[in-house]
Amino acid sequence: MKSKVQSLKSRVQSPGSKVEPAAEGVNLAVQIGRLTLPNPVMVASGTFGYGVEYAQLLDLNQLGAVVVKGIRLHPVRGNRTPRTVEVTSGLINAIGLQGPGVDGFIKKYWPFLKTLKVPAIINIWGTTVEEYADVARRFDALGGVGALELNVSCPNIKEGGAQFGTDLRLIAQVVAACRKVTKLPLITKMSPNVVSIAPFAKAAADAGSDALSIMNSYPAMAIDIETRRPRLANVTGGLTGPCIKPIAIKLVWEAAQAVKIPIIGMGGIQNAADAIEFMVAGAAAVAVGTANFYEPQTPLQVIAGICDFLKKHGLKDVKEMIGSVTLKK
Amino acid sequence: MKSKVQSLKSRVQSPGSKVEPAAEGVNLAVQIGRLTLPNPVMVASGTFGYGVEYAQLLDLNQLGAVVVKGIRLHPVRGNRTPRTVEVTSGLINAIGLQGPGVDGFIKKYWPFLKTLKVPAIINIWGTTVEEYADVARRFDALGGVGALELNVSCPNIKEGGAQFGTDLRLIAQVVAACRKVTKLPLITKMSPNVVSIAPFAKAAADAGSDALSIMNSYPAMAIDIETRRPRLANVTGGLTGPCIKPIAIKLVWEAAQAVKIPIIGMGGIQNAADAIEFMVAGAAAVAVGTANFYEPQTPLQVIAGICDFLKKHGLKDVKEMIGSVTLKK
Amino acid sequence: MLAVPMLEQTVQIVSNERDTDSYFRLVLRAPQIAPLIQPGQFAHVRVLPLKGALLRRPFSIFQVTGDTFSILYKTVGQGTEALARMGSGEELSAIAPLGHGFTVPRRGGETPLLVAGGYGMAAMYLLAQRSPQKGIVFVGGRRRIDILCEKEFEALGWDVRTTTEDGSHGEKGLVTQPLLKELKRKAPYRKVFACGPTGMLGAVGKIAGEFNVPAELSMDEHMCCGVGVCLTCVIPIKTGDGWEYQRTCTEGPVFDAREVVWETVK
Amino acid sequence: MLAVPMLEQTVQIVSNERDTDSYFRLVLRAPQIAPLIQPGQFAHVRVLPLKGALLRRPFSIFQVTGDTFSILYKTVGQGTEALARMGSGEELSAIAPLGHGFTVPRRGGETPLLVAGGYGMAAMYLLAQRSPQKGIVFVGGRRRIDILCEKEFEALGWDVRTTTEDGSHGEKGLVTQPLLKELKRKAPYRKVFACGPTGMLGAVGKIAGEFNVPAELSMDEHMCCGVGVCLTCVIPIKTGDGWEYQRTCTEGPVFDAREVVWETVK
Numbered sequence A, B: 001m002k003s004k005v006q007s008l009k010s011r012v013q014s015p016g017s018k019v020e021p022a023a024e025g026v027n028l029a030v031q032i033g034r035l036t037l038p039n040p041v042m043v044a045s046g047t048f049g050y051g052v053e054y055a056q057l058l059d060l061n062q063l064g065a066v067v068v069k070g071i072r073l074h075p076v077r078g079n080r081t082p083r084t085v086e087v088t089s090g091l092i093n094a095i096g097l098q099g100p101g102v103d104g105f106i107k108k109y110w111p112f113l114k115t116l117k118v119p120a121i122i123n124i125w126g127t128t129v130e131e132y133a134d135v136a137r138r139f140d141a142l143g144g145v146g147a148l149e150l151n152v153s154c155p156n157i158k159e160g161g162a163q164f165g166t167d168l169r170l171i172a173q174v175v176a177a178c179r180k181v182t183k184l185p186l187i188t189k190m191s192p193n194v195v196s197i198a199p200f201a202k203a204a205a206d207a208g209s210d211a212l213s214i215m216n217s218y219p220a221m222a223i224d225i226e227t228r229r230p231r232l233a234n235v236t237g238g239l240t241g242p243c244i245k246p247i248a249i250k251l252v253w254e255a256a257q258a259v260k261i262p263i264i265g266m267g268g269i270q271n272a273a274d275a276i277e278f279m280v281a282g283a284a285a286v287a288v289g290t291a292n293f294y295e296p297q298t299p300l301q302v303i304a305g306i307c308d309f310l311k312k313h314g315l316k317d318v319k320e321m322i323g324s325v326t327l328k329k
Numbered sequence C, D: 001m002l003a004v005p006m007l008e009q010t011v012q013i014v015s016n017e018r019d020t021d022s023y024f025r026l027v028l029r030a031p032q033i034a035p036l037i038q039p040g041q042f043a044h045v046r047v048l049p050l051k052g053a054l055l056r057r058p059f060s061i062f063q064v065t066g067d068t069f070s071i072l073y074k075t076v077g078q079g080t081e082a083l084a085r086m087g088s089g090e091e092l093s094a095i096a097p098l099g100h101g102f103t104v105p106r107r108g109g110e111t112p113l114l115v116a117g118g119y120g121m122a123a124m125y126l127l128a129q130r131s132p133q134k135g136i137v138f139v140g141g142r143r144r145i146d147i148l149c150e151k152e153f154e155a156l157g158w159d160v161r162t163t164t165e166d167g168s169h170g171e172k173g174l175v176t177q178p179l180l181k182e183l184k185r186k187a188p189y190r191k192v193f194a195c196g197p198t199g200m201l202g203a204v205g206k207i208a209g210e211f212n213v214p215a216e217l218s219m220d221e222h223m224c225c226g227v228g229v230c231l232t233c234v235i236p237i238k239t240g241d242g243w244e245y246q247r248t249c250t251e252g253p254v255f256d257a258r259e260v261v262w263e264t265v266k
């Protein structure tokens, strides 16, 4: 496996490719375990489909990585509609992880994804520990995958998802089971819905996770007062968008104190300032989620804005910002 | 004690007073334990000082109840500044429960508060279970208090606060200890920062709480990327305002399934539609918090808007809305 | 999968004028988008002055003239109300053209029967205009003011049959009544195209099915991304062995009426 | 505790015009508020077009004329920028007058020495105008464009001493330099009144203390409610046995320099 990741890295960094890790004199490359990202700006799972849908609107090879919608072993139909509802400065969704399953994904989407110059990260889930491991094994065998993101935090499914991410024993089991079957970098996608994220971050790291992504959506609800019915068919859903950013920043900061592995920060990023705030709080990379829905250029604007910020502050390497928050006066 | 509460009730409902529980043909009165509120719209602790500060801007006797800033046995200096920071559709605060202590409060603020025709609810806290009980005992002895709200959920103090509200054993101990020393209605102010609110709601109810208030602020953080320092002196704070409403609605709905005692819903209420959403989700009353800061007329606007809504929908009693959300198609 | 060419552009408002009551016509200068548009496609519009509400709003493309396209919209909530307050010279962001539109009738092919309710009329105009084969347009609405662009359909030389629920204009009743009457004539080679509220589309699909007439329906589902990534806008579509959720924004908005699993549509 | 009368009102913009560079003068029609205003008080203004940012913004009251009052503001962030885009006829919500202002000098009392930095000048004008006892105004800023209403102070018949840090206008240096020079003259019966950045206020307080001259300082703390309920705006104030946090919006913004615990002010 190592050689595959290595080849991916070198492919990413190969000179002459459109994506230069160093953009005009500043080094933007960051490490997520053994995976090098050309820049720290990824897209968040479930907000970018399988990449191909946005290929006409932006150059995917400019991104730090493409993260695909959560995939389970078998196809998943998902929840009834309505599945999303707009709220103040945010969105609540309850998609229910609709997806083509591993085979469907490999057939329909992998041929395109593997042509990308930037890493493709596969977000996976299951309803049992064994299913997570099965899916991980399949993607390990596929070859060329950048990393696996273990979604143990989806609030919108009855079995699986957040049930694993809010239980210290189960989160460790999922990570350990996947670790056993693959050397691909493992990123654990954390649930915000815990009293304290530190023990969960440690549990994931100790079980062999190479990185954490923080945060998934927060359990939420909206009701139509005219009909007195929930606005989502699933009754509750997950809150995302700018409204959750201050919660996500705090969780990233807290987790960064607790573990040494890199953190991918997300939650309401709309512009470079938001992304930099996550990095200063402790994130090694960031992901743009809900903002893609209303402004698909956001990830590229964020990258450009980070470059400008680094230059303005005379910084040569984006890594200098990671965890640079200072608490003393 | 019972007689005192009774006399408060009858005072509130006495005909001829400015506050009529039935506003123009609709009945707005709701029950919080044995306490009758003339209407379901209170103000949230910490966002309305001790009432007197707003007396010039609105008629306090139109409110459902006035809830005062959290009070501990002794005076509290509070955190360093900056103590609040504005974020997208919200506010993060870390006041640190500055206050005059029980004696200071009784001397400075009670003489005014006791002249109000509507109930005054005292928000109390301590750093030990015993201190909560001590404060409760003092206010029991004072006479004329409408209810006590036990703040076991402030995220901005090192000792006390959320430490009690996120531990099933401690929350029960605090409520039971206060229950022992007073017959005043007890409202437990719940922390949102738990994996599931149901067991905490049950623990508070079982220990003798007459009602729950949901929710307190959510732990959050903001960083100034230019200085790379936290925007709050306390580093982290509590998120409030419209951005948290979908989280609060979900918690109210969930707690309403778990317990029979009334729930006071709060979190981002800006208008009558927001308040009604909380009531339909399961709240018997609501509180306006952060909105007071930018629009002090909000509570009165909410009351007027609820009346209009009831009339429009041909409802005679605001209680018909409580928990009226329907999940079936 | 890359079948539909789409662009994201900042577009300028040429005009934004009230049509009837709460309906407005918005003309946008979009030289690169305009030539790509097919009947039944939509634009996903970001109303920049909206702050607390983040999402784009989808609108059928009504007319295409030179380097402009226009939409015909009804004010129903904060997005459309903010839009109605904008004026010429101001800018919007549009992703367009989006979605899988109508099959434009061929000359000598089936006679097109267009059925439109409310703002659904907007989606039908371009189809009527681009169709070499003329036919009948059934337009329906609650009141007189819900009948839009009747004159324009007539100007194209189509036979226009109007109904209003309150009888204030045209025949009194639902738009499906004259359609039913027409289908009962049992003329051969006809095809129905419809756009309007989901209830109306269900009724149209059912009637067309009963007469064994093919029908293309433009479905109105709430959308979020508009480009196929979020899976908000799905409707149940028959597959070999059952059904699956397909995206209104990508596989649709136009679907074959026989493929929709009406029992499962909300 | 109900000492200061305050009102919440919808007020209309009479004019909103650029002064120098990024400074604007906003005149508001507020017939009920205007007569209540004392020098050093402020208005807490809700800029209604701001959506995602909720809070009101505090501004010193600059001038009072008939049924209007005005503020002099600098665009520094989203609130003041949104304000600068507003025009006459548009409305704002204002809670005013707020806070505990300056003690207006009595005729024959101490000679007032006014010290103002940047937009701090706005808070001083009304004091100068209402003071029967004329004195000296020290105005300072970084560049020429940061010197506001110099002419207006002169028109009131005050002695105006100007400094700029870059020397582009008046004396080159900090506003405290001419103040120090003046205090060194050791004239009797003088009192300092100051408004400006916290650093400047600290320096002014220190200098006044050294010369044993009383000083009233208008402190600039971030605010939230503006009316004393949220406890955002506190500064450390000496008490008998130590210090306590007092509210800039209520006990202040004007405090006696000797009462402020400077070591603890952030």
Ligand SMILES: Cc1cc2nc3c(=O)[nH]c(=O)nc-3n(C[C@H](O)[C@H](O)[C@H](O)COP(=O)(O)OP(=O)(O)OC[C@H]3O[C@@H](n4cnc5c(N)ncnc54)[C@H](O)[C@@H]3O)c2cc1C
Binding pocket: A086, C042, C055, C056, C057, C058, C059, C060, C061, C071, C072, C073, C074, C075, C076, C077, C078, C079, C080, C081, C119, C120, C122, C123, C219, C220, C221, C222, C223, C253
């Ligand atoms: C493919 C398609 C074509 C459409 N074409 C037209 C048209 O030509 N003219 C026209 O007036 N309207 C059209 N609509 C409906 C239009 O998108 C909504 O009326 C509009 O989004 C309402 O936004 P709002 O902010 O005013 O309402 P709000 O109720 O405040 O919107 C809240 C949210 O619900 C969504 N929403 C509300 N109503 C609808 C709806 N009927 N369909 C989809 N999303 C909705 C909004 O996009 C927004 O995300 C079309 C919808 C679709 C899906």
Ligand SMILES: Cc1cc2nc3c(=O)[nH]c(=O)nc-3n(C[C@H](O)[C@H](O)[C@H](O)COP(=O)(O)OP(=O)(O)OC[C@H]3O[C@@H](n4cnc5c(N)ncnc54)[C@H](O)[C@@H]3O)c2cc1C
Binding pocket: B086, D042, D055, D056, D057, D058, D059, D060, D061, D071, D072, D073, D074, D075, D076, D077, D078, D079, D080, D081, D119, D120, D122, D123, D219, D220, D221, D222, D223, D253
């Ligand atoms: C008593 C008092 C009197 C003032 N008088 C004037 C005046 O006459 N003219 C003038 O131009 N400015 C004055 N200010 C400062 C003015 O309130 C801020 O410049 C303004 O709030 C900035 O808002 P913004 O949205 O543009 O900036 P942003 O930076 O976007 O504001 C973000 C938040 O920080 C707060 N904030 C930012 N800067 C300050 C500041 N310096 N003081 C207090 N809060 C701040 C805002 O109110 C807001 O809540 C005064 C402040 C106080 C406390």
Ligand SMILES: Cc1cc2nc3c(=O)[nH]c(=O)nc-3n(C[C@H](O)[C@H](O)[C@H](O)COP(=O)(O)O)c2cc1C
Binding pocket: A044, A045, A046, A047, A069, A070, A071, A091, A093, A095, A097, A123, A151, A154, A189, A215, A216, A217, A240, A241, A242, A244, A266, A267, A268, A269, A287, A288, A289, A290, A291, C230
């Ligand atoms: C519509 C939608 C679908 C999502 N689907 C997934 C998913 O399949 N797997 C996952 O781990 N996270 C999923 N998420 C969570 C996002 O990846 C991200 O963690 C969250 O949206 C916070 O970031 P944001 O505020 O920038 O959107 C989804 C979010 C949204 C809005």
Ligand SMILES: Cc1cc2nc3c(=O)[nH]c(=O)nc-3n(C[C@H](O)[C@H](O)[C@H](O)COP(=O)(O)O)c2cc1C
Binding pocket: B044, B045, B046, B047, B069, B070, B071, B091, B093, B095, B097, B123, B151, B154, B189, B215, B216, B217, B240, B241, B242, B244, B266, B267, B268, B269, B287, B288, B289, B290, B291, D230
């Ligand atoms: C500045 C501030 C101070 C607060 N102080 C208290 C407090 O003393 N005791 C308490 O129980 N809650 C306190 N709260 C929480 C509120 O009572 C309320 O639960 C929360 O703000 C959510 O409501 P909102 O979104 O409408 O503000 C405070 C909130 C704010 C914003």
Ligand code: FES
Binding pocket: C222, C223, C224, C225, C226, C227, C228, C229, C230, C231, C232, C233, C234, C247, C248, C249, C250
């Ligand atoms: S609206 Fe997102 S997939 Fe259709």
Ligand code: FES
Binding pocket: D222, D223, D224, D225, D226, D227, D228, D229, D230, D231, D232, D233, D234, D247, D248, D249, D250
């Ligand atoms: S700003 Fe709220 S107490 Fe001063």
